[in-house]
Amino acid sequence: MKNNDDICDLLERLSTLFRNEVRQAGLVHGLHPVHLEVLFYLNKCNKFSDTPAAVKDFLGATKGTTSKSITLLETKGYVVKKQDTKDKRVYHLSLTEAGRQIAADNMPPMSLRAALTRCSDSETSPLKQQLESLLVDIQTATSSLSFGLCKTCRFHLAKNNTAFFCELTGEDLPSQYGELICREHTLKSLCE
Ligand code: SF4
Incomplete structure (x- = not known):
């Protein structure tokens, strides 16, 4: 039977390095990795997906954890919440310029970007x-x-x-x- 432990180990190491770098980058701004993930998501999502419920689904987190993260990011001036003009029960989230800058600078981590840049198209495509x-x-x-x-x-x-x-x-x-x-x-x- 095929043994894929080596591949699992590689993916595990990569994801640990990825998470560690994101954690370090967040510390500079007083943010946890989950906060950077919210910034990353809001920097990339479309107008149908910018609600707290969509953020919760993207993170795979609870409503409470997501709500706390969004509140902290609002307090720090990285996220703005606005009520929907038609449905008052719905709120839309967007990044301030400072929030957008943090997302753009830190996700994906610099080391991953640099490593992929060093690969040729024939390596990255497969x-x-x-x-x-x-x-x-x-x-x-x-x-x-x-x-x-x-x-x-x-x-x-x-x-x-x-x-x-x-x-x-x-x-x-x-x-x-x-x-x-x-x-x-x-x-x-x-x-x-
Ligand atoms: S549902 Fe529409 S907006 Fe959303 S990903 Fe599909 S085509 Fe794009």
């Missing part, structure tokens, strides 16, 4: 495919939301160079939205 496949497999097995890039969603219909149509929400959206992550993202491979 790595990306294999990691995507592993991720999809685990998300399916654990019934987790994919939170994938919009441009890879089954509802993303390209129209032209500047816009696409979202079949789920029925909205025309600017093509830059394709690079954002979405709570409603649905993997093509699971539906086709």
Whole structure:
């Protein structure tokens, strides 16, 4: 029988190094890793996914933990909460310039960015495919939301160079939205 312990050990070491670097980066700003994850998420999510409930789902944390993290980030001036103009029960979160800067500077960690930059396209391309496949497999097995890039969603219909149509929400959206992550993202491979 195939033994995959070596691969599991490598992934474990990588994730530990990743977490350690994020923790160190957060300490400078008085933040825990979970706070940086919230900043990272809000820096990358689209307008359908910027609610406290979506943050909770992304983190896989409890409502209480998520709420405390958001409150701390608001207090520190990194996150702003605004009530929805149509549904008063819903709040949207956005980053201040300071919050956006912390997210952009620290996630992903510098060492990972540098290591990937040193790889050639012929090295990163198969790595990306294999990691995507592993991720999809685990998300399916654990019934987790994919939170994938919009441009890879089954509802993303390209129209032209500047816009696409979202079949789920029925909205025309600017093509830059394709690079954002979405709570409603649905993997093509699971539906086709
Ligand atoms: S196409 Fe998919 S990922 Fe993009 S906005 Fe619509 S539901 Fe979200």
